[in-house]
Amino acid sequence: MARYHSHQLYTYCLPYFKPVRWSDIVEHQAEFVALAVTLDSGHTGWGEITVKPTWNGATVRLLQAGLEDILIPRMRELEFSSPDEVYWRLASIPENHAAKALIDNALWDAHAQAQGQPLWAAWGGRDTVELSWTVTRQPPLEMAREAVAYLERHGFRTLKIKGGQGLDIDVAAMREIRAAVGDRIRLYVDANGAYAMEDAAAYVSAMANAGCVVVEDPAALAPGQAFQALQETSPVPVLVDFGLESARDLRLFLERGARAISLKPGRFGLSFTRWLASEAHAAGATASVGLFGESSLGTLAALQLASTLPTTALPAEVTWFLSMTEQLLTEPLVIRDGCVTLSAANTGATRIDQNRLTPLRWAG
Numbered sequence: 001m002a003r004y005h006s007h008q009l010y011t012y013c014l015p016y017f018k019p020v021r022w023s024d025i026v027e028h029q030a031e032f033v034a035l036a037v038t039l040d041s042g043h044t045g046w047g048e049i050t051v052k053p054t055w056n057g058a059t060v061r062l063l064q065a066g067l068e069d070i071l072i073p074r075m076r077e078l079e080f081s082s083p084d085e086v087y088w089r090l091a092s093i094p095e096n097h098a099a100k101a102l103i104d105n106a107l108w109d110a111h112a113q114a115q116g117q118p119l120w121a122a123w124g125g126r127d128t129v130e131l132s133w134t135v136t137r138q139p140p141l142e143m144a145r146e147a148v149a150y151l152e153r154h155g156f157r158t159l160k161i162k163g164g165q166g167l168d169i170d171v172a173a174m175r176e177i178r179a180a181v182g183d184r185i186r187l188y189v190d191a192n193g194a195y196a197m198e199d200a201a202a203y204v205s206a207m208a209n210a211g212c213v214v215v216e217d218p219a220a221l222a223p224g225q226a227f228q229a230l231q232e233t234s235p236v237p238v239l240v241d242f243g244l245e246s247a248r249d250l251r252l253f254l255e256r257g258a259r260a261i262s263l264k265p266g267r268f269g270l271s272f273t274r275w276l277a278s279e280a281h282a283a284g285a286t287a288s289v290g291l292f293g294e295s296s297l298g299t300l301a302a303l304q305l306a307s308t309l310p311t312t313a314l315p316a317e318v319t320w321f322l323s324m325t326e327q328l329l330t331e332p333l334v335i336r337d338g339c340v341t342l343s344a345a346n347t348g349a350t351r352i353d354q355n356r357l358t359p360l361r362w363a364g
């Protein structure tokens with residue numbers, strides 16, 4: 001059995017090589033908070049959260065207050081044999097998803113240290129994980145040039161294309177990218193809910209005709225009749241991402257025929273996303289690990305889960321760290337032929353360049 005001993009919070013920003021246009025903001029750098037949790041055994045685990053208020057409602061001050069005022073005091077009371085026991089106990093506290101994910105991922109890392117083996121091995125995963133690259137919103141020709149550059153550099157066999165620039169531009173981007181990369185590269189699109197639900201079926205059809213094998217969040221998806229009708233008529237799976245926030249959401253989406261869901265360990269933590277994957281697979285749906293703006297530290301955690309998923313799932317999207325000019329890991333993640341090979345070593349603090357971190361002090 002294990003118990004909490006102490007913790008430390010850190011913040012850091014990692015610049016991008018070029019400005020990034022998401023669906024809601026333009027960024028020049030990525031902001032993060034890391035949590036280091038030490039157990040009574042002396043083992044320290046690390047978790048990372050992306051600080052993006054429009055993505056997860058998180059700011060540095062909100063995360064710090066949620067952890068210090070609410071979640072850490074509750075965790076101090078708990079004795080546990082597995083981190084998921086802590087996660088489900090903390091789940092009774094409303095909201096604070098980002099802070100809970102930080103705790104959960106840090107505890108799993110500490111648990112791996114204590115067990116003497118990485119999570120991917122303990123969970124029966126593979127040591128090699130296939131990855132994809134995400135091409136963000138730009139003029140279509142620039143998107144095509146970026147796609148070619150990352151394929152040549154890293155050997156990806158799948159590209160995720162960010163849509164949501166309007167149907168004509170999204171179709172043009174697909175056309176330019178397909179012409180640039182050829183027919184052997186698998187393409188799928190994520191519109192980030194940019195279109196109205198009444199236009200979703202036409203959008204999915206247009207993207208499928210343009211060569212997409214999956215369409216993610218064509219509209220703001222909810223598990224109702226409109227979603228079920230969309231699934232029944234769609235020529236390709238509709239991947240559910242931001243409409244999925246709870247266990248209840250998953251069950252409702254699956255009841256309405258969901259065929260594919262996105263897993264975000266950096267958004268909800270490894271315990272919850274492992275459970276999501278298990279429930280989806282039991283219902284005959286696929287689950288894949290999605291992008292949440294992670295640095296290499298957060299990527300390392302997400303890869304532990306990705307290694308356990310069937311190879312029929314979409315490749316893990318967790319390559320966003322390649323867009324950053326600096327990294328936290330002293331042993332960089334190396335991608336060859338579109339895959340990363342996981343180390344037999346544990347993940348912990350020995351792989352982190354702590355000189356890049358700024359400690360957060362609590363004055364609450």
